[in-house]
Amino acid sequence: MKIVYHSFEGRYSDNPRALHEALRTRTGTEHEHVWLADAEHAHGFPADAATVPFGTPEARRALESADLVVSNTHLDLDWDKPAHATYLQTWHGTPLKRIHRDVLFAPEGRLDRLDHDVARWDLLLSPNAASTPLLRGAFRFPGPVHETGYPRNDVLLAPDAAQRRARVREQLGIADGVQAVLYAPTWRDDDFFGEGPKFALRFDVERFRSELGEGSVLMLRLHYMVSAALSGAELPGVVDVSFHPDISDLYLAADVLVTDYSSVQFDFAVTGKPIVYHVHDLEHYRGVLRGFYFDFEEIAAGPLLTTSEEVVEALRDVDVVRARYGERYAAFQERFCHLEDGRAGDRVLDLVLGEENR
Missing domain, CATH: 3.40.50.12580 (CDP-glycerol glycerophosphotransferase, C-terminal domain)
Incomplete structure (x- = not known):
């Protein structure tokens, strides 16, 4: 399975990083891992990480050949998701402030453009029960929202x-x-x-x-x-x-x-x-x-x-x-923080790998 990761427009961080690292430690799982990387943040990637430059034709080709796409924010790029692929949107935080369609102010056309990415999502993670209806409503997302906690927080309890x-x-x-x-x-x-x-x-x-x-x-x-x-x-x-x-x-x-x-x-x-x-x-x-x-x-x-x-x-x-x-x-x-028990990464991997195997 080819997995393409994206975090904050080209960083090695956040929930995608946590899932990548958790998956690499699992026995019996052999996958191709590719990251969309920004040159300014190249120092943060492991030496052995396979990367393609964010926002380039190479990035588009990587996305369009993926079996699983893992992102923590909008992928504001022009690409066509393969019919067989799964797009996991982890998002990147419990929303105190209003987001996406609920904001009071946004430049003209920005939200319409980002909605094209939302339409590609198959699964959305929620860090807690309080966030679930807010995320679903703000993104107008009709698909499954899974309350798992955030994989990125597992290290805090390791x-x-x-x-x-x-x-x-x-x-x-x-x-x-x-x-x-x-x-x-x-x-x-x-x-x-x-x-x-x-x-x-x-x-x-x-x-x-x-x-x-x-x-x-x-x-x-x-x-x-x-x-x-x-x-x-x-x-x-x-x-x-x-x-x-x-x-x-x-x-x-x-x-x-x-x-x-x-x-x-x-x-x-x-x-x-x-x-x-x-x-x-x-x-x-x-x-x-x-x-x-x-x-x-x-x-x-x-x-x-x-x-x-x-x-x-x-x-x-x-x-x-x-x-x-x-x-x-x-x-x-x-x-x-009721779902933060140090095992969120395992829950998400069980979820997405099961999704891929159906």
């Missing part, structure tokens, strides 16, 4: 998670005892589709560095759509991990997450580590840009803070955050 954490921190130059803060904001539609910079850093990095000192380090992870926005920028005291191959490694390396409306909060919660929200534009984002599926104030697993000063103060003693929001955090996990 027996070697502690060793992996130590290895990643060493690679990033983060010493033992240093508080690693993962700052992972989402993108803004008006910035991205408007004129000017695609992303603006609205967190006061200098305040973070001056007040928390060498005892804390900020790991900056931008959304994949704007990951190059700050490339080459001088940000003292910041480790730019926007191009790190897999964010799951960063969840392990981090001691606390700072985010806004990103779906990273739902995955990070699998670790049980504190979450702090920097929501400086909450009303604008909720009321003008996207809108939310959930009552954010009700479900948030940590404090909703509007200023950098408040965020830094919370980071000064995250044990206080942990204690104050413990019950809310537990409720958040129960609602959104």
